[in-house]
Amino acid sequence: MEFLLELVVSVLIVLGGFFALVGSVGMVKLPDLLTRLHAPTKATTLGVGGALAASMVFFAGFEGDLSIHEVLITAFLFLTAPISAHFIAKAHLHEHAELRDGLPPTGRAQGWSTFDSLPDPDDEDDGDDARAAHH
Amino acid sequence: MITHALNFGFFALSLAVLLNLWRLLRGPSLMDRVLAVDTMVINIIALIILFGIQQRTTIFFEAALLFAMFGFISTVAYCRFVLRGDVIE
Amino acid sequence: MSLVLIVLLPFIGALFPALMIRAGRSACAASTLVFTLLAFALLMSNAPAVFRGEVVTASWDWLPALGLQASFFLDGLGLFFAGLILGIGMLIIVYARFYLAKDDPMGVFYTYLLLFQGAMVGVVLSDNILLLLVFWELTSLSSFLLIGYWKHLPEGRQGARMALTVTGAGGLAMIAGMLILGDIAGSYNLTDILHSKEAIQASPLYLPALVLILAGCFTKSAQFPFHFWLPHAMAAPTPVSAYLHSATMVKAGLFLMARMWPVLAGTTEWFYLVATTGLVTMLVAAGIALFKDDLKGLLAYSTVSHLGLVTMLLGFGTPLAAVAAVFHILNHATFKAALFMNAGIVDHEAGTRDIRRLGGLLQLMPVTATMAMVAGASMAGLPPFNGFISKEMMLHEAVDTVWLGNGWIVAALATLAACFSVAYSFRYVVHVFFGPRRSDYPHKPHDPPAGMWLPPALLVVLVVAIGLFPDTVAGPLVAVVARAVTGGALMDYHLALWHGVTPALGLSAVAVVVGLAALAAYARVRAAWQAGPHPEAKAMFDAFIAVAETLAQRMTHGVHNGSLQRYLAFALTAFTAVGFAAFFNAPHAAGTRELLPAHPAAIVAWVLLVGGCALTVALFRRRVLAVLVAGTVGLIVCVAFIYLSAPDLALTQISVEVATVILILLALYFLPKQGPASSSVRADPVRHLRDGVLAVIAGLGMAGASWAMLTRDGTSLSHYYLENSVSGGGGTNVVNVILVDFRGFDTFGEITVLGIAALTIYALLDGALFGRVGRRLSAWSPDLPQSADRHPLIMVVATRVMLPLAMLVGAYIFLRGHNQPGGGFIAALVVSIALIMQYMASGFGWAAHRVKVNYHAMIGSGVLVAAATGAGAMVLDQPFLTSTFGHFHLPLVGEFELASAMAFDTGVFLTVVGAVMLALANLSRMGRWTSPGTINKSAMDVDPSAPPHKEQA
Amino acid sequence: MNHVLILPILVPAVVGALLVMAARYDRVLARVFSVTSMVAMVAIALGLFVIASDGSVRTYALGAWPAPFGIVLALDRLSALMLLLGAVLGLGVLLYAINGWDLRGKHFHPLYQFQLMGINGAFLTGDFFNLFVFFEILLIASYGLMVHGGGGLRVKAGVQYVVTNLVGSSVFLIAVGMIYSVTGTLNMADLALKVPQVPAADQALLQTGAVLLLLVFAVKAALVPVHFWLPGTYANAPGPVAALFAIMTKVGAYSIIRLYVLAFGAEAGAAAWLAAPWLLPAALVTLVLGMIGVLAARSLGQMASFAVIGSMGLLLSTVAVFTEQATAAALYYLIHSTLAAGTLFLIADLVAERRGLLRDRLVPAARIAQGGLIATLFFVAAIAITGMPPLSGFVGKLLVLDAVRASTHATWMWSLILATSLIAIVGFSRGGSLLFWKPHALPPGPVAAHRADALPFVAVGGLLACLALLTVFAGPVHAWLELAAAQLYAPAGYIEAVLGTAGGLR
Amino acid sequence: MEFLVASAIGVMTAAGIYLVLRTRTFPVVIGLSLLTYATNLFLFATGRLAINQPPVISADAAAYIDPLPQALVLTAIVISFGMTAVVVVMALRAYLETGNDHVDLPGDASPEASDDDWKQRGRKQTAGPGAKKGGVRA
């Protein structure tokens, strides 16, 4: 049983380390930001997930504490990683305006939100608001 | 066995962090560097977790949690800065 | 006590004229006169005692530790001078009433005059030489005001400053001299000092003390080479010149030499310093006086010359010379004050004081002319006037004096001076009053009103009276004064007009003849004079001051040139150099502590940190990048804290890190995103190299100090905290217990700092919304292209999910902080940053509208909660911040702990949230200000689930 | 339990917080709060002064934790004196400021209160890390006050001020760290016991820390070469703020006197009188540079600033003699120079407020409203600050000259003190003549009207009256100061009082 | 490990000082924060180094690191956070007021310190989609 636990923990650690490394290798190896983005969002997140799972099992198995709070970090990372990636991509597109021409059309009347806004700004009706002191 | 696994984990993650540093040095664009730091933070979280296993302590959990939270927030802040200039508008 | 009153009366009186001016000029003058008269009467009431040979004293311990006593004494010398000051003062007061013009602020004048008078009386009545110094400097100050009285005249202002500078410098030297003297004598009281002649003259410090004191006397009495200020002080109104620069202030130096004569005189040093200075002054000034065209200038140099005469006499060091000196002081005061007033009358009535524009006034101003002739003759040293008698005495002493083995040189030079004296005196009389009447006087000259001529007339009467009956009129006074000056040395002298045919009489005759001849040949003499060089002392002085000012400015503004880099370079160099010097000056031995092995991951972290630092330095001009990379350095420091058993530090550091990044990015919106080329290494490699060298040395120093520290064992207080944390502080997280309990006071201060920081930030930003900066901001547009979506949908959703999560984490960190890593501060940052995320995602307008909390109030209430928690203990008569805690048991819930430290931590929490939010929210308000058209009402740019083009709440 | 000791810190903290919360919108209320608090602080300080006058050291163990483990406040004569001085100056300046200056930006009053909290805390604390905290409080409040009202130059000078002090704060921590690393204590009294026991091997670290700390205090005290922040800061700060800052340099001086007599004094073994060789030359150079600056100044504010630098040089050179007598003299001069400098800055502001864009620059311009009165006030203040009689500057200078007589460097000190006095006299007469006399030489024009409010003049007059009292009562004041100095030079009483502080209930 | 920490402190100090000596407010701020890291790490190190000995009382802990320096560093971090915030905003205000972010006061020392690049920038209309949108009002 202990061996099994050890095995599980070890495998998780190794997998975690491996995926994290892969993510970082990808980030170095891949040619441009958008492709690089694929590596850490997935691999690194999984890598840290592996480490967290290892920790969970380890503390539950060896220290006798039911250690589940690692779930929280994992969940948090899985929630935030794609959003980070999304914004990094957007910022990259914005920084490199030349990429705009390479983008496919949205199929809608409006373009991509990084470049185009809605024609009708529906939310700029009270300029006084900014002048109103914010205490 | 766990010790060896940990050693491998430390090795892999350290290497990963160094690769992140390389990307941070090289860039070329700001977003590349933001991505590098973002990834570095995640790798560091993994390192912290492994360190916790090695030291048999859960005392670093909150640090890992805050690293995750704040890493995300600062990444978003940088993105917003690039996108809009004004982080809060 | 009356002595104190004599000194005080003028000062008390000084309050009145300035206030009474509305009551009229005469009332003003009258009040001045009354006080002077009162003082004079008091003085006179003491006179009989003095003449009886008594010394009247009054004393009050002012600063006993220093030996500074407000003690006064009145002996013959004091009586003489005080009488002179107050007596002539009264005349001047009357004279000035008529002299000053309607638009001259008369009240101010009399105030100044009384201040001066009080100071002078103080000088001559002081028993304590430190007190004397006080009054001494006061005379400089009040005379500064009087000389500069006509503020509109540049000569007045410059003359005042010059006088103050020269006499002030002398005064400062005298301070040193007096302190030395007092130290030698063991007391600062004159009465003691005057009995310490042997000790003083035997002291190795005698010469420095003498030189320093003489510096004061010589400057005050306008002795060569410090004589130059006096003629320029003549820019003052004539009453001032008459009072200060003939009768009183310039005599203060003489007074002091006379005062100190018993202890300081009689040595070789004294003789050569004082007599020589006096002789040279007498000669040089007399020579210059002859060629002055300004009446007051002529009189001024004449005064200098006569002061030199007295100085020389005092310098001779013989009792008889001292008597002559005293007598001449009296005589000079009478004729010179009369002449100054006379010159003032001429100026007042004829409209000019320029001798070249005058002449022939005899018929027009007969009274004035008569007075001038009498006083002038006295000044020339002609019999039967008082000036003659004292000059004779002087020549008599001069003949007896041997200077560097030379028996005739003093007499010869003194006679030469007397020649000049005769010449300029006659020039004054002849060139002004005799000769043809002119048609081009600026005014139509006539004799002045009685109020103006009576005061000098009174003096002229004295001139004659003393001249005719010296022993009767002045004898007793001179006797009592001389006794005071010489310390009671026995001497045989006789004041009389006629001493028989003596060498002095012969020299006098020579002087008259040569003087008259010189005047007869004035044109040629003057031509000869003008052919020679005349170093103009004022020009030299001005040049000196100008050079000093220029140097001072170069130095000051050259060093303090507004360059922060320079300031910091100086400071950092100082820190580094001093650090190294202190370290290597003290014994040091290498540490013996067992070292920790380096974990490979730690080495990697080290590489990251060094790389981050290097990259920050390399990229410092690309600002966003610099922030990002410096942030990674901070991140590594956090990791180091984790690795090195400091979880609380790591939590705090990472939270602060993010808040700082957001803050900096908010500010960077307005700032240039790229440092200018001029700040690049290429633009100024030398400076970068210099800074780099300094930085590396300082870095080496810090590394060395750290190494020295880390490699040795040390003692600490930790055991106490570890032992008492649970039992006394109720928490297992010792760091937190230290923060909120053991050293909670630090934390109380620390949150106050944060609160103040936020208030400052608020004030700074709020102030930027108005005025010039506000207009600039309104006209501002972003300097980088902006992406189109301001409030992206995905981000809004993400932050909405994150907010409750983060608040939960915040609560968790807050509640467990006392026992596990965490606490109020970190919790506050977590919550604030989560809130800020809402601002980031949905915009300032939207988010601010939903935050119902007033951040100012939050800061205030946080500080108050912390203070109230602390003060709660005071109610139980425990010290501020004394904590308490207890374990409680509730069914179901089980055991839990409540600690007052939690309430304190709540204060911390509130303050920090308030501070961070106030700062960040207001910084973001700035951004709104620049583009007010973009206030959003909805949380996201577009909500696809809402009907198109319809407002969403 | 005598809670009065905490009040000088607690009262401004609470009032400051209340001002932030409640009295933010109501200027009258804010002024009432602020002035009441200042009056209370004067009263408290007077009370503490009386309490301290019996010569014993009172302590207050915060949180009831005994020293050296907890933070202890300690009140001796020196602390009481500094508290009283700060409160009196603070009240005077506040009375001046509530005539309109306080409305030129936000949060003047809370910042003012917090400023005093920091200053009072620095004077009371017996713990040198807590001293750091109070330094930071007074600094950060001073940042806010410094830029109060805004304006390009002011804010830029503010940046310089802040940056310099941030560097200083870093070094403060480094120095504290070095000292802690070899002595293991943060309590000044405990430090005094530990320093003599520091082995030779650790002396280098200890002394480096101590000397660096000295240099940090020197930054606050504006000693060359770390004085550069002062002229720009003071000359650009709002007048009343600069006036209040007159006490801030004294915080540096106070800290030097406190720590280097207590912990690095006669008993400190290898580190005995550590500060003297560093302090004296620096102070003398400061004296010279400051007074030369007076001569070179381009504005009245600048002149006052350099006069402050010069006076700090004089003060600290006297301190550097490290004898009881010299310290007593230095303390007398400290009181004098604080009040004199504060007054002078207020007068500079009176002038600046009346001269439009020219402010207080030393260039002739039209006459100003209430010019005669202001000129008189200036004359008196200048007399005080240049050390001319009859005011306390002269008495102070005499005391200093007398006290340093025994020093091996007496000749130098005397020469420099006297020579620089002359430079100051020349500088101030030049400035006064330019500002108050020369306008009379210009063609008379209309004098710009200016509100002739009494309050500012009352404030200035009140401070000058303090100088006059200081002069008249020089005897008793100095006698008191001699006792204060004697108390400093017999540190056993202080140490015993602090370390003997009972830990309350525990 | 001690060497790593000591040298890291040195490196951060050096980088911080170099940046603090730059001519613009921004690098100065960055330099200050590096200097702060160095200072905090140094102050922390006065408690000497220890691994896995956090100062949290627990039954199974063998030893504890000196907690006092940590508490001091915490205070120092918080204070320097406040200070940094103030200096950043003050630098911003100075830039808005004077139109340049030079650290020097305008004068002879640095002619650049009197430039006003804000003025020129205010006139320049930046072409950006968002900026354009800001001007359109419904």
Place this chain on the structure above:
Amino acid sequence: MAARPPVTDTRSRFERWLPHPWLTLMLVLLWMLLLNEFSVGGLLVGFVLAIVISRLTSQFWPERPPIKSYRKALSYLGLVAWDVVVANLQVTRLILFRPAARLDVRWVVLPLELRSPEAITVLAGTITMTPGTVSCDLSADGRSLLVHCLDAPDTEEAVRQMKDRYEARLKEIFP
């Protein structure tokens, strides 16, 4: 401020205190995760906190996220978790063994049928975390998603897979 009416609260007391009951429960669960041990006291505190926090934050999330089926949501989570692992293996293979030049990098546009912002966000997140795709942008009207594919020879297929595998399921979870 005058231009804008105050944010009026027309909700019932229940809605006000439990604006998002599921969120509140979620928070309680998270709280227990954070505590890392079970105790009644902890649970009580958790409930109090969850209620207070959801009350405090409800202003920022005024519209309830309507989830139609929590069962489907859970199964969706499982699906995604599995896909993440698969995605990683794929990406690992591409990173380690495929020369960069041979990657078939493409942009793909995913027209969205989902309308709820929450749903769109979840979809975008899912796409990023799963095989070879990163969602990079939304169209300005929020109805198309721009997806970057690391190696997608067949864009049609990619779009179809994303729609079928994720969007269809999300449509059953979110309205």
